[in-house]
Amino acid sequence: MGWPMAVNLIRAGYEVVVFDSDPAKARRFASDQGGTAAESLKQLAASVTIVVTMLPDGSIVNDAALKQEDGAILGMLGRGGLLIDMSSSDPIGTRRLGTALKEHGIALVDAPVSGLAPRAIEGTLTIMIGGDDPAAIERAKPILSAMGSRLFETGPLGSGHAMKALNNYVASASFATVSEALIIGERFGLDPAAMVEVMNASSGRSFNTEIIVKNQVLTRTFASGFALGLIAKDAKTAADLADALGLNAPMAQLTSARWQEAVQAIGGGRDHTAVFPFWKAQATGEG
Numbered sequence: 001m002g003w004p005m006a007v008n009l010i011r012a013g014y015e016v017v018v019f020d021s022d023p024a025k026a027r028r029f030a031s032d033q034g035g036t037a038a039e040s041l042k043q044l045a046a047s048v049t050i051v052v053t054m055l056p057d058g059s060i061v062n063d064a065a066l067k068q069e070d071g072a073i074l075g076m077l078g079r080g081g082l083l084i085d086m087s088s089s090d091p092i093g094t095r096r097l098g099t100a101l102k103e104h105g106i107a108l109v110d111a112p113v114s115g116l117a118p119r120a121i122e123g124t125l126t127i128m129i130g131g132d133d134p135a136a137i138e139r140a141k142p143i144l145s146a147m148g149s150r151l152f153e154t155g156p157l158g159s160g161h162a163m164k165a166l167n168n169y170v171a172s173a174s175f176a177t178v179s180e181a182l183i184i185g186e187r188f189g190l191d192p193a194a195m196v197e198v199m200n201a202s203s204g205r206s207f208n209t210e211i212i213v214k215n216q217v218l219t220r221t222f223a224s225g226f227a228l229g230l231i232a233k234d235a236k237t238a239a240d241l242a243d244a245l246g247l248n249a250p251m252a253q254l255t256s257a258r259w260q261e262a263v264q265a266i267g268g269g270r271d272h273t274a275v276f277p278f279w280k281a282q283a284t285g286e287g
Contacts, residue, residue, distance in 0.1 A: 001054055001113070001117060001120045002054035003029060003033075004117065004120040004121040005052075005054060005086070005113075005120055005125075005147045006018055006029065006033070006035070007033050007121075008120075008123040008146050008147050009052075009143065009146050009147065010033060010034050010035055011123075011146070012146035014143070014146070015035070015036075016034070016035035016036070017035060017036045017037075017038050017044055017047045017048055018030065018035055018036070018037055018038065018044075019037070019038040019040070019041055019043075019044040023037070023039055026038065026039075041064060041072070041073065041076075042075075042076055044076075045072075045073045045075075045076030045077045045081075046076045048077075049077070049080065049081055049082065050081070050082045050083075050084065050139075050140075050143065051073055051077060051081070051082070051083050051084070052084045052086060052143065053065075053083065053084070053085045053086060053087055054086045054087055055087045056087070056230075057087065057088065057089060057090075057233060058085075058087065058088075058089030058090040058093040058094060058097075058161070059090075059093070060087075061085050061087050061089055061097070062093060062097055065083060065097060065100075065101065066097070066100060073106075074100070074101060074104055074106065077106055078105070078106075079104065079105030079106070080105060080106075081105070081106045081107070082106070082107045082108075082109065082136055082139055082140065083101060083106060083107070083108050083109070084108075084109050084110075084111050084140050084143065084144070085097075085108065085109070085110050085111065085112075085161075086111050086112055086113055086127075086147075087112065088112050088161070088164055088165065088168070088230065088233065088234055088237070089110065089112070089161045090161065090237055090240070090241075091110075091130075091158035091159070091160075091161040091162040091165065091237075091241060092158065092241070092244055094108070094110050094130070094157060094158040094161050095157055095158045098132065098157045098158075107131075107133045107135075107136035107139075108131070108136075108157060109129060109130070109131040109133075109136050109137055109140045109157075109160075110128075110129070110130040110131065110157060110158060110159070110160040110161045111127050111128065111129050111130075111140065111144055111160055112127070112128055112160050112161055112163075112164035113125040113126065113127050113128075113147075113148065113164075114126040114127075114128070114164065114167060114168075115148075116224060116225045116226055117225045118225075120147070123146065123147055123148070123149065124148065124149040124150075125147055125148035125149070125150075126148060126149075126150045126152070127144050127147070127148035127150070127151050127152070127160075128152050128154050128159075128160040128161075128163045128164055128167075129141075129144065129151060129152065129153045129154060129160050130153075130154050130155060130156060130157050130158055130159035130160035130161065130162075130163075131156070131157050131160075132156050132157045137153065161237075162241060164234065165234045165235075165237035165238040165241060166238050166241075168231055168234035168235065168238070169234065169235050169237075169238035169239070169252060169255060169256075171207065171208065171231070172231050172232075172234065172235040172255055172259055172272075173235075173251065173255045174206050174207070174208045175208045175212065175213075175231075175272070175273075175275075176255060176258055176259075176279075178199070178204075178206070178208050178209055178213055179213075179217070179275070179276050179279050179280075180279070180283070181195065181199075181204075182195060182196075182213070182217070182276075183279065183280050183283045183284070184283075187284070192217075192218060193218055196209055196213055196214055196218060200214075212224055212273060216271075216273040217273055217276050221273075222270075222271050222273045222274040222276070222277075223271055223273075224271055224272060224273050225271070226271065226272050227268060227269060227270070227271065227272060228259070228262060228263055228266070228267070228268050228269070228270045228271065228272040228274065228275060229263055229267075229268020229269060230268075230272070231259060231272045232256070232259035232260055232262065232263045232268065232272075235252070235255050235256045235259045235260075236256045236259075236260060238252050238256070239252040239253050239255070239256040259275070262275045262278055262279070265278060266278050
């Protein structure tokens with residue numbers, strides 16, 4: 001996701017410095033797309049006034065901001081800097097990070113995205129923006145507009161990450177229920193393709209029935225571009241948020257458990273739609 005997002009920043013006229021834990025990847029990006037490759041996080045943060053992170057989870061963002069041995073963002077970015085975290089991070093951890101950065105004059109805006117790789121390439125991502133500093137949000141918006149076509153201000157710091165996790169929890173629950181319905185229906189004698197057609201003309205219609213199940217499950221392609229480990233992480237983030245808020249949310253817990261079990265069984269690196277044959281085998285005892 002980060003690669004096409006950075007490409008769109010260059011196309012919008014920004015001077016982009018890229019860094020990756022694999023230095024060769026950053027150099028390849030600079031060679032192929034333009035911009036400059038930083039050889040270390042220290043060099044990156046010392047070269048810019050705004051850092052955009054697109055990383056696997058909030059703990060890695062926190063380490064990059066505060067703890068990296070080769071120079072954390074905190075130490076290099078300096079007062080007046082801005083960190084825009086577009087990763088899928090834990091919203092409570094985001095608030096803690098914001099407090100730590102604020103003490104050093106660095107603003108934090110959380111701006112996670114919704115939309116798979118094609119929308120990242122097109123620059124049409126949906127972006128959810130959280131922040132406590134209105135000036136920092138306004139400073140971030142032109143940058144975000146280069147990568148997304150729909151920007152939503154969701155509230156205070158961490159609210160963007162909360163919204164992203166809750167959205168993906170809903171998506172993960174939907175995929176699980178549609179999968180179970182197809183498995184039950186097929187065992188009864190219904191045609192899965194006909195089932196999806198009916199759902200798409202009825203109240204069961206969703207992004208999953210219209211796009212994901214139709215194009216990935218029925219065709220057995222299993223290549224949506226969204227990893228199983230990532231959707232499982234987001235479902236768990238939503239369930240953990242409910243726990244942290246003292247809420248009883250049994251559906252969130254059950255959904256998270258289903259996806260975590262799948263990660264353990266078939267691996268988080270698989271496409272998230274590849275969970276369908278695993279669940280089908282569980283339900284039928286076949287395969």
